[in-house]
Amino acid sequence: MSEQASAQSFTPLRSVLYMPSSNERALEKAKSIPCDALILDLEDAVAPDAKPAAREAACAAAASGEYGRRTVTIRVNGIGTEWHDADLAAAAQAGPAAVVVPKVGSADEVRQLVDGLERAGAPDHTRLWAMVETPVAVLDVLSIAQASPRLGAFVIGTNDLVKELYAEHVPGRAPILPSLHQILLAGRAAGIAVLDGVYNDVKDADGFLAECRQGREMGFDGKTLIHPGQVEGANAAFAPSPEAVEDARGLIAAFEEGRGSGVVTYHGRMVEQLHVDSARRTLAIAEAIEALAD
Template sequence: MINIHRPRRSVLYMPGANTRALEKAKTLAADSLILDLEDAVAPDAKVAARANILAALETGFGHREAVVRINGLNTPWGADDLSAFANSKADAIVLPKVESASQIQEVATMLDKAGARSDLTIWAMIETPMAIFKLQEIASAHPKLEALVLGTSDLVKDLHARHTPSRVETLTALSLSVLVARAYGLCVLDGVHLSLDDEEGLRLSCIQGRDMGFDGKTLIHPKQIELANEFFGPSPLEITEAQERIAAYDAAIQAGAGIAVLNGKLIEELHIQDAKRILALAKAIESFASN
């Protein structure tokens, strides 16, 4: 289940083969790091990258969440990846190209047999048309599943579509992923923005993903972290409004009313639940910033 006290505004992919990048990651303002053994690592560098990530995990990444994207279990490296990180200091295992509940269940079983920590969770990459059709099956596969991660680059390729500024080519998949994540209490992370020099495009993509309901955005370069943190974290205005809603509602309850009105807007219990979520997230972000 999603941990609302864990900010995941910015989730940066870091190639496991690059030791300098892994070291630099310990200084970045990203909330989470996906330490990658799959797409970002050439076949002849897989074993060395695995060792690099294991060594980096031993020294830790501070408050940053460290998750490892292993190779698929149908590859020559996947089983060894999973075995290597089952008892590591990783926070989660990211499984690529998930298309069925059985893939999640297989990973969970292998982790249990390896004696993995009970709090080591699984993230599922949603990056194929079949994955979209199987979203509900995947989301309900196992209690260890914590997050859905959209792989929009692979999805666009498989659709024979084109990347557009509006992302019309993936809107159906994005919306369905958010709906399923919310229905099953999972975190859901938006796909990457591929153009490193297109700051305005990244800004619009972040705003769109936030407004759709995503918890954060996956990133391919440190220069993208600042915008993701800005748009996927609560603004000062949102924090103030959340505090005011709670205060107004509490006052109404004390007065024997079941609802409150603030600045001409009706406030009910559902608005208070969301206000408390916003304040919990803001508190967690503040705590991270002080570390």
């Protein structure tokens, strides 16, 4: 695959911001926030009596085409709630980039959701993003990941996961690291995006940036956010640095020049095809991010 083709097929999801769909000003403000993606929320951020109006507002926003290159998604209320069926049908008809569903617990639920989207007329580009936030889901995460080609991402609900495990929120997230790794493994095996959970203390910039770095080092595609002030930090953390881009270009050039000559080295490092593949991915990410600003 060429670098240009890779960039065209890669969608940056460094910063994925939850926005309450019941707040008209928030929906308007979201048009100018430099996040890669939006989750227009019908669930936690919306009071029960405001949910029907929020549904209408979210669907109108997603269908408006007024959010530029941002990936616009809608989070519906979960399976079994009184709002779920109407949310899913309306979101499908609005045709966002994805419909986000909380607390997906099995492959059967994925298939049920996909069937619901398709029966409601969801266009082919509308994917399902499944939130993984319970012990049952983590233990069955590979079958969930492989349940449908329409599944495009895992969104980790770290708050619910910590609650369900009777764990505590601590720096470094040691209590949930095994779960995070398991979800990442399944997502990579299935070839879907995996988004890290939110950071709750919007005033703790250092803690937030440390968790972004941790998420990037683990391999997440990006991070879900609860405040616009977190967007800049996530964008920087999950983007290749200028030094990494320069290094990737140099490594690829060295490999191409040395092809057929046996061992290839670059800056004292042995270069194999796996290193070239990683370098090409770095360039694809950088080029796709640059395209967002055009």
